[in-house]
């Protein structure tokens with residue numbers, strides 16, 4: 001009897017293992033970036049349709065007159081990577097996150113002391129023009145040498161049109177600050193409530 005029960009239990013476990021295997025195999029694959037033979041990444045085409053997760057702003061007027069990135073930082077996560085994040089709270093290999101820089105809109109109400117303008121909703125900061133595009137890609141095989149497998153790119157900080165390709169920055173230029181300060185695997189999830197809501201763990 002005991003042996004029979006064990007057999008059943010074992011068979012049940014085997015079945016469970018098979019089912020789990022099937023679920024893993026069916027998990028959505030990640031849409032990855034495309035690269036040239038020399039390793040340069042192509043500019044993503046459709047990033048403004050990705051999941052918009054936040055827009056940190058560090059204006060010059062609050063940073064001694066000169067912030068490294070005085071514009072809004074509009075951050076977008078590629079949808080399949082977002083889905084994986086929502087399900088697991090981790091960043092999959094292949095994840096792409098774009099950060100587009102958008103000027104603070106000015107008009108004849110703009111106060112030079114604060115950089116803020118008066119609009120119908122109140123006095124504050126409103127978005128103007130697209131002036132820069134950055135990308136980070138996680139690929140622990142292609143970027144095995146980079147901490148966390150994350151590589152960082154810029155397609156320009158002079159406005160559109162952006163460059164069509166970019167080479168990865170050296171580790172110290174970008175990766176090191178992300179490694180030291182970002183909350184979740186090199187990504188500043190602490191500033192993106194859309195991400196913490198999608199996976200509170």
Ligand code: HEC
Pocket residue numbers: 056057058073075097098099134135136152153154169173174175177178182186187188189191
């Ligand atoms: C001194 C620290 C620091 C350095 C250096 C740095 N970043 Fe970041 N980066 C941040 C912070 C903070 C955020 C999130 C909030 C924001 O944009 O202010 C961020 C966000 C990003 C994001 C959005 C995804 C995320 O991880 O939150 C991308 C893409 C990005 N940075 C690219 C770059 C690139 C490309 C470089 C190098 C040219 C770079 N960063 C260098 C601090 C840094």
